[in-house]
Amino acid sequence: MRVTFSICVRERYTDDDGGDQVRFGVAVTTRLPGVGTLCPFASSDGAVATQSLVNVDLGRKGIEYLGDGVAVDDALEALLNADDGKRKRQLHGVDADGTFAFSGEECNDWYGHVVGENYTVAGNLLTGESVIDDTAAAYESDAHGEAPLAERLIDALAAGHEAGGDRREDLTVQSAALLVCTTADDETDAPYYNDLRVDATETPIADLRETYETAKRGYETVLEKYADESDAE
Structure with a gap:
C-alpha cells in the first residue's frame, strides 16, 4: 500500500495542575481505504508515520524504540538501515x-x-510540493492556538488536500486518521476525539472533521453529565 501524506508534531504545554507535559500527534490521508491501520503511530514518547510503500513494522518498532529511550533519529535510522526496501519508504516522526x-x-x-x-511533514504521489508546504504552513500558523491538537491536525491535512493532495484522481475511495497522545500520567479522562479514523469515504477530510466534531460533542456531554452527578453527591 502506498500512503500519501502525513504530519507528526510535538507540543509542550502546562496541565491543569501546573505540570509540564508534552503531547504528540500524527495525522494522515490517502486515496486508499484503511490508512489508519497502517501509517500513524503515537505514544507518550513520540509520534511516527510510515508511508510510501508501507512497512508497518517501521512504525510499530519505532514507537517501541522511543519507549526504550532511544532518540527518534537514532531509532528510525537504525530501522531503515535494516530494511531492504529502504529506497521505497518514507518514514518520519518526533520525540x-x-x-x-x-x-x-x-x-x-x-x-x-x-x-x-x-x-x-512528508508525502508521495502528490500533485506537487505545495501539498506538504501548505500542510506545514497551516500547522505553523496555528501551532499555539487554543483549539485541541486533533482539530488543528485536521486543519493541516485540509490545507494539503486543498493544495492538490494525492494525484491519483481515479481512486475515489479514500481514508484519513489522526492520533494524539500525551505524557500526562492520568489518562482516565483522555478525550474521545484523540484517536479517530475514517476508513472508506470519498470525502476523507470533511468526514474526519465531522467525526471529530461529533466525538468532541459527545465527550463534552459526558463531562457535563458526570460533573453534575458529582456535584449532587
Missing part, C-alpha cells in the same frame, strides 16, 4: 527532543518532506 524525516529515492513523484522545529 520529546528531536525530529527525523526520510524519503527514499524510489518513492513515487511528487515526493518529499519538510522538517520544522516541532514537526515533520
